[in-house]
Amino acid sequence: MTYGGEQGQQEAQKLVQIWLNSNYLGYQETGFMVEKYDAETPGIPGAGGEYSVQSGFGWTNGVMLSFLNTYGWNSDATTQTSSV
Numbered sequence: 001m002t003y004g005g006e007q008g009q010q011e012a013q014k015l016v017q018i019w020l021n022s023n024y025l026g027y028q029e030t031g032f033m034v035e036k037y038d039a040e041t042p043g044i045p046g047a048g049g050e051y052s053v054q055s056g057f058g059w060t061n062g063v064m065l066s067f068l069n070t071y072g073w074n075s076d077a078t079t080q081t082s083s084v
Contacts, residue, residue: 013071016067016070016071017074018042019037019067020064020068020073020074021042022038022042023037023060023064025043026042026043026044026045028043029043030055032055032056033055033056033057033060033061033064034046034053034054034055034056034057034060035053035054035055035057035059035060036049036053036057036060
């Protein structure tokens, strides 16, 4: 099922690749995945919430695998260092 037509799908692809890139940069820097990443600085763990950032958090790993399965990996996206 798709929403937003061609333009919506292109925007979704862009957002997914930025999110994947942030996770990838964070993993490269630390050697592990974390629960959440900063929305403004790719690769940096997020802050705030009810508890400190958790490493190896399951939903982050699962969403990353799902996005990679659905959208694939755009190696050019690793040069994107700003959020939308």
